[in-house]
Amino acid sequence: MHLILFIMFAGLCLAGALNLLLQKHPINSALSLVVVMTSLAVLYLLLGAEFLAAAQIIVYAGAIMVLFTFVIMLLNAGREERTRGSVSAVALGFPAVAAILAVIATVILKAQDLGSASLSDGITSTEELSRVLFHELLLPFEVTSVLILIAILGAVALARRGNGEEAGK
Amino acid sequence: MIPLSWYLLLSAALFALGIVGFLIRRNLITIFMSIELMLNGVNLSFVTFAHQWHLVKGQIFVFFVMVVAAAEAAVGLAIIISIFRARATLAVDRIDLMKL
């Protein structure tokens, strides 16, 4: 059962990621990414991280990606323009990607003490998660809230400036 | 029963695909999405290792990555919007002057 689910959603995941690369229209890419994220949520569930699965859906698929589609719609971004490419991006980038993938895969495959996952594995409860988060990692948690605040201010400032310019015209 | 290395390989593949996306896409927003893909790939490996070592902290790290990604998306998209206002294009190859 686990195997079936894994293959299904891992396949969906990879397909979505590939589609993200291959689609010419950003909105299709965005939706592919939503598929990837949703499938990942299922994989998290398989690994016993139910709260993260929900958070993945709510935060990534439900908030961040909505923001992306929103911006795509707002800017009415069309199909990609054909522009001159970057030689170094291809000549340097692809071997680098291949090398990274090769190294990581080698390391993973050579690792001896990796365990395995099955459906009967225990699920990390939200309570357990929050206990660690709000006791041991309270400071980082609070710091992230400051980060969010800064991000909000930054985004508003950027948007405001644009509005001001338009009002000036 | 499936070995955790499969999850890790999937995570590596997603990460690599993210890089490839960054390299071959020409649209600023798509490139940004490729970055999100890379983050997701890394998140998967965090969750996998949290499962491997039975550590809750691995999952909480993913939580933090999500928070940071949200902040990043907010600011990044605001930047993209202001770039679009200034340049009227989203093609990265056309946005190569380091001034507006």
Added chain:
Amino acid sequence: MNGPLLFLPLIPLLPFAGFLLNGLFGSRLPKPLVTLIALLAPLGSLAIVVHDAYLYWSGALAVPAIEHSAPAWISAGTLHIDFGFVFDQLSLTMLLIITGVGFLIHIYSVGYMAHEEGYWRYFAYLNLFLFFMTVLVLAGNALLMFVGWEGVGLASYLLIGFYFKRTSAADAGKKAFVVNRIGDFGFLIGIFLLLANFGTLSFSEIATKLAANPGWQGGVLTCIALCLLLGATGKSAQLPLYVWLPDAMEGPTPVSALIHAATMVTAGVYMIARNHALFDRSPLALTVIAIVGTATALLAATIALVQTDIKRVLAYSTVSQLGYMFLGCGVAAYSAAVFHLMTHAFFKALLFLAAGSVIHGLGGEQDLRKMGGLRKKMPITFWTMTAAVFAIAGFFPFAGFFSKDAILYAAFLQGTNGKIFWAVGVFTALLTSFYMFRLWYLAFLGKPRSPELHPHESPWSMLGPLVILAALSVGGGWIGIEKFGGFLSPAVGPMPTKGGSSSLELTLSIAAVALAIVGWLIAHLLYFAKPEKPAQLAASVSGPYKLLLNKYWVDELYGAVIVKPILAVSRFLLEWLVEFAILGGLAWLLAGLAMLSGAILQKWQSGNLRSYAAWLAAGAAALLLFALVPWTSVLANFGIHLNLVHFYGAGR
């Protein structure tokens, strides 16, 4: 510590407080308040010193008393230096002179400086000087003494250049500072040598160590002694570093009296006396000191013969008298040297202050040739000056007689060399008598030579100190060298009396006084009886006269031999080597490098996001490969063996 409280730290700190108050707020304070602060500071110090002196003479105090500050100043390894203050007969004598004469000169300055610009600044500097001078005298170790030593140099520099709007004053300040640096260099080397050889800088510990090794003579001790001597010649204006003192007369006259006659310039003598245990072990150094002292005394006295500026005459006279003190030190008669130091402080301060009164009365005129006939106009100044002239000329029973006599007698007892020193010293006494009476006649007797000047007597704030100092100049020596030497001997050792007798001493005294009278008679003849004679005389021996008038061309010699080459080398270093070669070359090199790297990096910094990403990915790949691929074994497969144990550390 046990025993009565001495309040030693307060002695320097009170003037320092005065300096801070006047220095920081003086420009905004009303003048009477500035005066009050400036006078209270030395008065407080004087009161403490008197209190301590009373404790000493009432027998309630065991000397030497040493007070340590609680925290160490420098603590490095076995070296510990603290703010230790030492109180013994020597420092007590010096403190009485410094605070007593200093206080009198402060009072005098109130009248003298009353109408000067920068009144508060003057008193702030003067208090600062007192602070450093008392630190110097009280210091229980060489380093703390060095602080005072440098500090008085600073105060001296500031006060010489007090009229900084005059180029000559600013130059004189710089000259004093630079010349003193040479001496300080020697002192510093001496301190290092002390530290290296004794492991401590405390005077008492050094003396203890020397006493524990009676056989330790010469060698490195001579080296230390000569280095310290170089320092002393700088501060006390001896050959070859005396050139700054005559120029230092650019400062206000009370400053010349306090710093450049009574106190600071005697610091060298004090330092030698303080370290007498060290100098006693080095006969060579003592001989050098005696030679330097004698030569300086003679040289300065000859120059003083022909000077026409009243303050310059006194300045060369100071140099000459300091030479006597060095001679005293050189023949190990430290008590006599300190004795002369004390009497000299009285009469030379008096001379300067009286001269200041004259200058003040004449509205700033310093040229002897324009004075004359002031006896009637400034009677008190005249009579106090007369006391000082008789004292310096060595007439019985004035103070100078006793102290100078003690030195010459001690010199006479030192074998063949001593006889020569004595002969030169007595001849110098004749010259001293001559030039002092010359000054006396020119300034006060005869007819007024400048009718356009309208001299007037000075206010009582100036005359009061004159009278007190005159009394001291007359009676300051009556204590006699036997008693004084007995008093000081615990601190500086006994007077050498080997081979002496009271009849010999009497004979020598009579000879010295006789020569002084001869000097007076010559002066009387030349400057009172036949005033036209000196000019004829100068014309008939124009060669030596010009030599003396130009001070042996020493300044010019130093200028040609030392200053010019240094200037040339400095200019070469600055303008060519530093400016052109190093800075310019470096600038060109850096600019070229920047442009070259810019040209290369420009290609890289294309602004294309995707190429950046590619480089990022490449970097990540490189890091991963470096971290994860076992390079050594890979290379080993190709037959290359690397020993990287030290590279990765032994743990791997």
Added chain:
Amino acid sequence: MTILQFVLFSLLKVLVVTVVLLTAVAYTVLLERKVVGRIQNRWGPSRVGPFGLLQPLVDGVKLFLKEDLVPASVYRPLFLLAPVLALGCALVSIAVVPFGNPAVAPEGFHLFQISDVNIGLLVVLGVTSIGVYGIALAGWSSNNKYSLLGSLRSSAQLISYELALGLSLVGVVLRAGSLNLRVIVESQAGHGILSWNIFGGFQIVAFFIYLTAAYAETNRAPFDLPEAESELTAGYHTEYSSMKFATFFMAEYANMITVSCVASLLFLGGWTSPFGSLLPPPHNIILSALLPIFWFVVKVFFFLFLYIWVRGTLPRFRYDQLMNFGWRYLMPIAILNIVGTSLWLALKH
């Protein structure tokens, strides 16, 4: 229970629930038309069947038989995907809603709930947030300015009010100590209406925040700006016709029902009786199974009626008013509510 049994049983539950839900959707539409008609002093549909009760059926037939127009310049894949996405999301969230007292069912069978999930509440929120895509994509792919504006408004509104909505639920979650909807309901059982969250848990403020935010989430009056007829013709579904339009329609009403379900679960004690132990528990097994369902349906019906009542009564907000209201009032109040509830719970322990 084997996997096969589990799958079959689950499929059966899904089938029953979906059929019931869709029927409920159809009759909610009828209810709305009737009630709004009465409010506006007219009869509403009354011709088909007794009291017009067959009206939903003929409406369905009409929409099914209409020509399915797809405009030429739409972005076809997404234009087709959007309504499916909208309805799918609306239907999925019902899966975690418990309708009746699970204690009645035999062990291992979640008889009155398709899936008993630990994080049921989060699932509802997550699925709702995915539902945004349906509206956003519909508007964008229609290639029509009214549609685009409608969908932009809708997306912005959904994102804004989801915040207040989520925050208003935190108080309830804090009191129950769980995200499981069943546990949340069980925490309100005991003293009937007095132990419901709205009263017993002092969540009455949160209740009104939730209600307001939920109206905005479902694009209902007075927050129905995305489909404001007078401004945007029909908003994001302007270009849709026939069954696709019907799909959006069903999605909207299904969402209303889901929201009502969640409201009654979280604030009104779900299936529990308002009288608590005042009414003796029925001994009949059938009755003890059906009575909770009855209470649940009554509560959901109450909420649906409220929806319609509000629609018939209140005028529409202006867009800036809507945004101001959401960010400047609802969210701060919701945060204050969390603080207050936390303090109360902390002091109680």
